[in-house]
Amino acid sequence: MRELDDLSGLSIFVSIVEEGSLSAAGRALGLPKATISRNLALLEKRLGAPLLIRSTRALSLTDAGRRFFDRVQPIVRDAQRATAEIKSDHAAPAGLLRIAVPVAYGQAAIAPRLLAFMRRHPAVRIDLHLDDGRVNLVSDGYDLAIRMGTIEDSELISHKLADVHRVIVASPGWLEHNDVPRSPGDLARHAAIVTRPDLVQWQIGGETVRVPWRMSTGNMILTRDAARDGLGIALVPEFLVLRDLERGSLVRLLPDLELPVVQATALHTRAASQSVALRALLDDLLSSRPIPVDAAPW
Structure with missing residues (x-):
């Protein structure tokens, strides 16, 4: 007799066991109960062994059915996932x-x-x-x-x-009243604008400097704006201040030293x-x- 050449019978058997009855499997698969029963009988005939013990109130696996279910359930699940992936590959994003x-x-x-x-x-x-x-x-x-x-x-x-590159900046007004930093250690003598109070350990040129913060903004855009308004120095993403650096509303500090990316x-x-x-x-x-x-x- 021809061996089962597709997964439909295996899928129906797995669904019967998982759902607990032929009727429930039919509802889950959208098939009539008669179709579920016919496919199960065909599978058992091809295997030459009963897989399920059916009564009016309960359904249970035979020993052969339990061993068969443990082997084929992962196969059925893999096939279902593979089918879903292929279908989704050709579906329009929505x-x-x-x-x-x-x-x-x-x-x-x-x-x-x-x-x-x-x-x-x-x-x-x-x-x-x-x-x-x-x-x-x-x-x-x-x-x-x-x-x-x-x-x-x-x-x-x-x-x-x-990768997001960062820079340390200050306004020209701030630098008029405070010495321009010449080394990483000089940053500790400047008040800093930070996004969080714990972000005060700045690494620059291989050194770590603890800067005293004056304002914690919770927001990088406000950090930049506060530095632009002359409230202190700030460590910000370079893309956020490119226009300020071009226009001179902010000045890059210690430009020859590297900052972590x-x-x-x-x-x-x-x-x-x-x-x-x-x-x-x-x-x-x-x-x-x-x-x-x-x-x-x-």
């Missing part, structure tokens, strides 16, 4: 994506790419949250988060987006990676085209 991005990087680098992405994929909706806090993708319900700096969430899938990383859960829309967006963000950085957020 649906809602919830994304959390730091404010400055989101406005300057990510938002322009998102706008272009949405023009190409009209069936995608995006719920964008610009937030300098660290969200929990699972409990807060985000499909994608972009973070700056060291990534510690080992259970999340990460993708490096870009911060990495921008995209994070998502394994479950979210099944989304066609998310995979399409990641392909766009990770493409060979550089992520545009507009130094604008004014």
